[in-house]
Amino acid sequence: MKVVGILVVTVILVFIFLIQRRGLARSEKRVKRAFFSIMMVNWVFAVLLVIFPEMPGPGQMIDFIYKSFEPFW
Amino acid sequence: MIEKGRISCLELALIMYATVATTAILYIPYVTAQHAKRDLWLSPIWGSLSGFLIVVIIVILSRFFPGKTLIEYCELILGRTIGKIIAFLYLFFLLHDTAIAFREYGEFVESAFLHKTPMLFVTGSIAISCAIAVHGGIQTIGRCALLFLPIVLASYVLIYIFLIPDLNVKNMLPVMADGVMPSIKGSLAPHAWLSQFSLMSFLLPFLTNQQKVMKWGMFSVMASVLTMVLINLGNLFLFGDIIINLQFPVFEAARFVSIGSFFEHIESIIIAVWVLGGFIQLSAFFYMLVLGTSQWLKLPSYKPFVLPIGFLIILFSAWTIPSFEDMIRGMGTTVPFYFLTVQLLIPILLLCVAVIRWKKPKSFLQ
Amino acid sequence: MCKIRAIKRTFTLFLLICLTSIVLTGCWDRTEINDLALILAAGMDKGKKNNIELSVLIFIPHPQQSGQGSEMSGGKSSGQSFVRSAEGETVADAMARLQEALTRKVFWGQNEVLLIGDKLAKKGISEQIDFWMRHSEPRIRADVFVSKGNAKTVLKTMPELEKDASKQLRKIVKTHIGVKVTVKDLLQMLSSESNAAVLPWVENLSPSQMDSKKAIPTINGAAIFKDGKMVGRLSDKETRGILWPRNEIKSGVFTISFKDETGYISLNLLRSHNELIPSIRNGKWSMHIKTNAELEVIQNTTKFNLFDPNVIKKAEQKVEYEIDQRERFVFTEVQRKLKADIFGFADEFEKNYPQIWKQKRDQWNEIFPEVAVSFETKVNIQRTGLADGKPKRGAER
Numbered sequence: 001m002k003v004v005g006i007l008v009v010t011v012i013l014v015f016i017f018l019i020q021r022r023g024l025a026r027s028e029k030r031v032k033r034a035f036f037s038i039m040m041v042n043w044v045f046a047v048l049l050v051i052f053p054e055m056p057g058p059g060q061m062i063d064f065i066y067k068s069f070e071p072f073w
Numbered sequence: 074m075i076e077k078g079r080i081s082c083l084e085l086a087l088i089m090y091a092t093v094a095t096t097a098i099l100y101i102p103y104v105t106a107q108h109a110k111r112d113l114w115l116s117p118i119w120g121s122l123s124g125f126l127i128v129v130i131i132v133i134l135s136r137f138f139p140g141k142t143l144i145e146y147c148e149l150i151l152g153r154t155i156g157k158i159i160a161f162l163y164l165f166f167l168l169h170d171t172a173i174a175f176r177e178y179g180e181f182v183e184s185a186f187l188h189k190t191p192m193l194f195v196t197g198s199i200a201i202s203c204a205i206a207v208h209g210g211i212q213t214i215g216r217c218a219l220l221f222l223p224i225v226l227a228s229y230v231l232i233y234i235f236l237i238p239d240l241n242v243k244n245m246l247p248v249m250a251d252g253v254m255p256s257i258k259g260s261l262a263p264h265a266w267l268s269q270f271s272l273m274s275f276l277l278p279f280l281t282n283q284q285k286v287m288k289w290g291m292f293s294v295m296a297s298v299l300t301m302v303l304i305n306l307g308n309l310f311l312f313g314d315i316i317i318n319l320q321f322p323v324f325e326a327a328r329f330v331s332i333g334s335f336f337e338h339i340e341s342i343i344i345a346v347w348v349l350g351g352f353i354q355l356s357a358f359f360y361m362l363v364l365g366t367s368q369w370l371k372l373p374s375y376k377p378f379v380l381p382i383g384f385l386i387i388l389f390s391a392w393t394i395p396s397f398e399d400m401i402r403g404m405g406t407t408v409p410f411y412f413l414t415v416q417l418l419i420p421i422l423l424l425c426v427a428v429i430r431w432k433k434p435k436s437f438l439q
Numbered sequence: 440m441c442k443i444r445a446i447k448r449t450f451t452l453f454l455l456i457c458l459t460s461i462v463l464t465g466c467w468d469r470t471e472i473n474d475l476a477l478i479l480a481a482g483m484d485k486g487k488k489n490n491i492e493l494s495v496l497i498f499i500p501h502p503q504q505s506g507q508g509s510e511m512s513g514g515k516s517s518g519q520s521f522v523r524s525a526e527g528e529t530v531a532d533a534m535a536r537l538q539e540a541l542t543r544k545v546f547w548g549q550n551e552v553l554l555i556g557d558k559l560a561k562k563g564i565s566e567q568i569d570f571w572m573r574h575s576e577p578r579i580r581a582d583v584f585v586s587k588g589n590a591k592t593v594l595k596t597m598p599e600l601e602k603d604a605s606k607q608l609r610k611i612v613k614t615h616i617g618v619k620v621t622v623k624d625l626l627q628m629l630s631s632e633s634n635a636a637v638l639p640w641v642e643n644l645s646p647s648q649m650d651s652k653k654a655i656p657t658i659n660g661a662a663i664f665k666d667g668k669m670v671g672r673l674s675d676k677e678t679r680g681i682l683w684p685r686n687e688i689k690s691g692v693f694t695i696s697f698k699d700e701t702g703y704i705s706l707n708l709l710r711s712h713n714e715l716i717p718s719i720r721n722g723k724w725s726m727h728i729k730t731n732a733e734l735e736v737i738q739n740t741t742k743f744n745l746f747d748p749n750v751i752k753k754a755e756q757k758v759e760y761e762i763d764q765r766e767r768f769v770f771t772e773v774q775r776k777l778k779a780d781i782f783g784f785a786d787e788f789e790k791n792y793p794q795i796w797k798q799k800r801d802q803w804n805e806i807f808p809e810v811a812v813s814f815e816t817k818v819n820i821q822r823t824g825l826a827d828g829k830p831k832r833g834a835e836r
Contacts, residue, residue, distance in 0.1 A: 017381040021453065023377050031377060034370050038381045045388050058169055059393035059403070066407035149815035185575060187468040189816055250797075251490065315626045321678065328581050337580075386475065 005050035013043055075375055078212030079281045086293040087218040089273055091225075091353035093124075093297045096177045096303045097266045098229070102322045104405045109259025110184050112249055112316065114309060116256050117301035120263025122130045123417060127270045128290040130420045134285065135277045137427050141172040143274040143420070144156060150426050157369070159419060166415040170391035171358040173400070173408075173416070175200065180392070180397050184343060185324055199348075199355060204383045206356040207363055208376060211279050214360055218353045227252045228343055229300070231305040232323070235330045240310035241307055263301060270294060271416040275361040320401075344378060350431070359383065403410035473500070476543040479520060480605035482590025483567060486526040486533075486650040491559070491567065493533035494524035494591040495545070496552075496605055512750065520603045522594045530570040536666060547576035548552035552605045553583045553622060554641065556592035557662070557669065565629055565667030571622045575701065579623040585669065586641040589719045593641055604656055617658045617678050620686060629667055632800070633785035636664040637681065642671060659697045671777040680769030683762065684728055684782045686713040695757040702740035704754055709733045710820060717726050717787045719795055725811035726749040726784055730762060735822040760814040770812055780807050 017039065024032055049054060080088070105116040106132060131143075138146040143163065148156030179196040187195060206213050231311045234242070249256065273290060275317035311329065319325050324340060331337035363382050368377035477498040485804060486492040497705045498520050502514075523540065527533030553571065555564055571577045598607040610618045617639045619627075628636035628800050640662045641786040642654040663671045673681065681686040691708040711732040718725055743750040773779060785803055789796040799806060 006369075011390055012384065016384065018150065019380060020377050027377065028369075031374070034367075034372060035377050035381065038378065038385065042381055042384050042388065045392070047389065055079050055392070057392040057397075058165075058389070059395070062169070062411045063407050065401065067408045069407070069410045122624075179580040188575070189468050198459065201455075205455075243786075250793040312623065313627045314630050315572075315623070316632075318626075325579065328578055331580055338578075424442065 002050055004023055006047050009043065009046040009050060013046075074348050075373065076279055077212055078210040078318065078366065079279055080211055080215035080276065081281055082285050082289040084215035084219055085273070085276050085280060086289045087222050088241060088276060088353065088357050089270060089290070089293040089349055090296050090300075091218055091222060092267050092272060092357045093266050093293075094182075094300045095225075095339060095347070095350040095354040096372050097263070097301055098323055099321055100401070100404060101262050101266065101301055102178060102305050102316065103309050103320055104262040105403065106317045107405055108261075108368075109256045110251075111245060111247075111309065111314070112256035112414075113316070114245070114247070114302050114305040114365065116364060117263040117267075117298045117305065119257055119260035120267050121265045121298040121303075123413065124267030124270050124294040124298065125291065127268055127417060127420060128273065128294055131271055131274045131277070132290055134420065134424055134427065135274060137431065138316060138424070140278045141320050141327065142368060143271070143423075144364065144365045147419075147423060150423050152407075159422075160365075160369050163415060163419055164369055166359075166388060166411075167272070167365060168386065169393060170412070171362050171386050172393055174355055174358050175386055175390040176363070176394050176400065179292075179353060180400065181321065182344075182348075182419035184397070185317065185321070185340075186359065193387065196387055200359070200383045200387055202352065203356040203359045204379050206352070207360045207379050208299055209385075210300055211360060214353065214356045217356070219354050221349040225346055228346040229304065229323075232327050232343060233303075234332060235310055235332055235336075236307070236326060237331035239329065240307065241313065242307050242310055244313040246310075249326075261409040262296075264325055265412040266301075266406070267294065267297065268412050268416040269421055272357075273360050274420075275364055290352070321340070352371070359386065362386070443732075446551035468544070469568050470544065475546040476542055477546050477548075479603060480552035480554065480594055480608070480646070481547075481550055482524075482556065482586070482637075483530065483559055483564075483592050484589050484591060485558040485562055489526040489533075491530055491533050492524055492526045492591070493530055493535065494522055495524055496520050496594045496603060498549070499542075501692045520605075524588065524661065530567050531574070532566075545572065545681055548578070550577055551581050551622070552608050553581050554593055554608075555583065555638070556583050556584060556590040557587055558589075559627040560585045560638075560662060560664070563666075564664070567642065568622070568625065568629070572626060574617060576813045579585065580621050581622050581639055582609055582610060582728060583625050584641045584658070585638045586656070586787055587643075592654075593656045595789055596643075596653050596656050600654075607656060608641065608658070610657050614627055614690070616690070617675070618661050618682065620687070628654055628781075629664075631783065631786055632789050632796075632803070633780035633783055634665075635779040635781045637673075637685075637781040638662045645675055662782060663773065663777050665777070665779045673772065676765075677769045680765045680775065681781060683711070683713055683766050684715060686711075686765070692737070693761055695754065695761055697753065697757065700741050700743065702742070703738070704736060704741060704743070704745075705738040705821065706734040706758060708735045709735055715782070715784070715787045717784065717791050719788070719792050723811065724788070724806055724809065725813065726787070726814050728766065728767075730814070730816040731819070732758070732762065733819045733821050734758065734815070736820065736824050739823075739826075746827070751820050751823075752773045755818045755820055758818045758820075761777050762816045762818070763814050766814055774808055774812070778804065778808050784810060 020035070025036060082246060101117070102113060103114045109116050134143070135141075138149060142151070143162045147160040147163070149157060150156065168176065175196045178199060179192045182195050183190065183192060206217060270293070302325060308316055308326060311326055312319060314320060316322055320403070323342070325338040327343040328338070330339050359382075363375045363378050366382060367378055394403075467543045477500075479498050480496040480497045482494040484492040484494065501519075523537055525536035525540065527536050534545060549626065560566075571581070572579060594604050596604050598604065601607040601610060620636075620638050624638055627757050632732055638661060639658045640660045642659040646652060649655065651800050660675045661673045661681070662669050663673060679688070679691065686707065688711055693708070694703050694705045696703050704721045711730060713731075714729040716727040716729060718727065739745060745751065773781060780803070784807065
């Protein structure tokens, strides 16, 4: 199941790359680098989420930080 | 400039209205009712304070730096390093906020109709349609808003017109039975929603007419607050005290419409129309995030990043919020503080530093 | 080169359209109409083994129904609907059991009637009503009734004029002869300050009103609930009385007679407005009930000339007295005996005296029977009908 999930994620990302390919080919190196780093971040997070669906996320971080405000309200 | 399209002031007001009001009318009645009880219609009025304040700050900042968005002038005001960090915090918040908006959309569609469809398909499909709009640029979104929002607004009004025989004005009495505090406590969520007017800074550079920005910004805040107040009142008149127990009072109200026992069960139409508003809202969020990111990275075009960032948004929408109950609880407790600190404090900080460094906006105008 | 690009462009566009149309249509949750068992009415009874017995009236769809007339004459089973029931710990549990015995998926979206058996009503309904609010399919506009005996038997009845029991009850309740309560209203009443509710009471039509022996459900009075439990019943006449203070009276006929005159005058109610004016003076709670009614004459069997203002005045006074009596009659019953605040007095006091109310909220059960009630009725006869004022027909000779 997890392998299928990773595969699906990868396929979607490759698909996105294919759609954007021509636009990217003509653009500067900086754009390419930014594009690929975002894609990498996407892939890493997606795979992590597939493997550990219960991974604590930014939501819990915000909860943790702002919980101290609650008593004042 | 990264964006070539231009929008009119009316389109700006409509986009901001959709950004705030679309999900506000769904989620705010429940969240505020938990504290404010019968005074829930007062809460958005207190909440409007942060809306107005933020519009004023953002407009003054845009006078300092015409043609620049928050991400860009962040660096100009605070210097390269600190500016980048603050801008990143803001962008991260925007990503989170966008993810929450997508999740709100998904949760509503799920709990109303598509109980068994996995959330990712609901949010993913709207994300693809939004991506097409975002790819078209701000002008596309503006025109969509101009086309769709009148229909959306008309549908809201129609629900309550159809329900007039069932509305009982007495339900709102006694007003402020426990003093003013419950309604102020309940205003936490409206504060959070209205603080999203700070996102206006992403749209201001693309206006055809920069003169009347303040007026139209205020108008947009006013319209959003008015919508929330009227919807809350309508729900209160219809449901009375049980409004505290209803998750989506607006949806229930649409289900309640029955005219002459043949014109009923219209909620599907109402929701279909609501999705149009949701589309504008999500496209606007999406666009701002994509634009902000490419400005932060100082890139010449934002178009290649529409799809990757869309993917990231969907990832975040699944990741940051574990469940529906969690989301609702967060809206009433921690999330508003988060929204306010980022969207109110960062612009205030920027404005203070800008005023100290340049005194008057005029000196910077070339 | 240009051509290839154009082909590629159309191809991507085509792919995108296909993709969006696949996911956007929402086919995941598709439900075909012929996979659904449409529920027209639901009944809840106290189960024999379990908590709840849920009975549902299910619609039988007939495609290309040509001989509807012959079916009507067919008599007992018109074959438009049937009743199924199942027991369970909760309504949802019973529904799941019900589903096991059905080939199609239970669909609540068309359910317009909710019947509660009197045994269950006496046991308490607050817990079971949650299902009707929480589940996303049932509508909170459905009308709620309490039936004498089992709800299941009422669902099984076959009225002559309407297709099934569901339609029968809905149409009767729409005439506003008795109370009309939707699930929403019931929830509101149960969660209000007064904590009392009133529901229409369903009984079989008495045989004297029919030409044949048949069970026809009809509304006869009302059931009174307190704390979610049925505590008593009002007769039809008493129910008419409670409609006035609840501002729900929509139609009615008054027949009055005079001391010094034989014959009667019948009047039809056109519209009425009711106001509850609470007051707390020196710790004494009182409620002033103001009624304004407009009527028209529909029959006159006295010798009075209705064009005479004195006669109209006399008649108005008489009707005022009549309405007063009807209201007083029910108040002694409901306020003193049942002690259930179905008029929403508690909410009125809360709205007008929020501060005092907050202190006395817990003592409301003791205060309510002691609230002094006074009436003020104003009646206005608007028209005297199509005939002229005199009772004698023909020219006077």
